[in-house]
Amino acid sequence: MDWLYGRQVVRCVLAPGARRRAHRLAATPAAFEDLASAVPVAGVEQHLVDARELERLTGSRDHQGVAVLVGDYPYVSPDELAQEGVIVVLDEVTDPHNVGAVARCVLASGGDGLVLPRHRSAAITPAAAKASAGATERIRIAHVTNVASFLTDLKKRDFWVYGAAGEADTSFVDLDYSGNVALVFGSEGRGLRPLVARTCDKLAAIPMSGGPVDSLNVSVAAALFLFEARRRRS
Numbered sequence: 001m002d003w004l005y006g007r008q009v010v011r012c013v014l015a016p017g018a019r020r021r022a023h024r025l026a027a028t029p030a031a032f033e034d035l036a037s038a039v040p041v042a043g044v045e046q047h048l049v050d051a052r053e054l055e056r057l058t059g060s061r062d063h064q065g066v067a068v069l070v071g072d073y074p075y076v077s078p079d080e081l082a083q084e085g086v087i088v089v090l091d092e093v094t095d096p097h098n099v100g101a102v103a104r105c106v107l108a109s110g111g112d113g114l115v116l117p118r119h120r121s122a123a124i125t126p127a128a129a130k131a132s133a134g135a136t137e138r139i140r141i142a143h144v145t146n147v148a149s150f151l152t153d154l155k156k157r158d159f160w161v162y163g164a165a166g167e168a169d170t171s172f173v174d175l176d177y178s179g180n181v182a183l184v185f186g187s188e189g190r191g192l193r194p195l196v197a198r199t200c201d202k203l204a205a206i207p208m209s210g211g212p213v214d215s216l217n218v219s220v221a222a223a224l225f226l227f228e229a230r231r232r233r234s
Contacts, residue, residue: 002070004129005063007031012134013068014039019137024069026057031065062130073124078142078150082157084180085112086229091147091196092187093218096122100131101219107135109226115150118143151199154182163192163200164221172204177229185218
């Protein structure tokens with residue numbers, strides 16, 4: 001069970017279609033009044049609490065006056081995401097805030113899901129859910145044991161697999177996004193692991209103007225690729 005926190009996250013959990021059911025709602029009087037005017041809270045056990053109690057429940061001061069108790073995250077099977085569309089695969093991204101921010105990009109761009117390694121990767125924690133502004137509760141997310149093997153399977157299913165790599169000669173705007181596409185992004189420091197990079201059909205870079213900044217945060221890179229895919233596919 002997890003205590004998810006933040007007003008937008010809780011709105012997403014309480015709204016129809018959320019991936020997890022709310023079991024208990026804890027909120028300050030002001031936050032409860034704000035929520036009750038936006039989403040139905042009937043049928044959920046409700047507790048009025050103070051900010052100190054919320055900090056104890058969530059382990060965070062970033063609760064914005066509200067938290068909701070939900071079950072464990074319902075990861076989908078990798079096969080469910082290996083059907084069609086545009087999916088994002090993260091290769092050992094260990095910061096839950098980055099994972100959450102990428103999930104938000106997937107939802108905002110109309111992507112079809114997110115894939116995370118089962119090991120050496122951030123999971124969908126309350127911090128990731130908060131960073132996603134609730135997107136983790138609206139999109140499909142799968143765990144895989146081996147990223148390279150999963151990408152190989154995608155290629156057999158007629159997916160094009162594109163990896164983001166700053167040293168690549170191809171620009172991300174020159175990729176073919178018309179078919180089924182998997183976009184692969186590496187860890188915050190070293191990028192894609194060599195085997196994962198070799199498994200990709202093509203590596204692509206985001207052209208930079210030079211200067212002291214030679215890379216972007218993984219969520220920013222994912223947003224650029226995803227919205228370019230959306231633009232081209234529409």
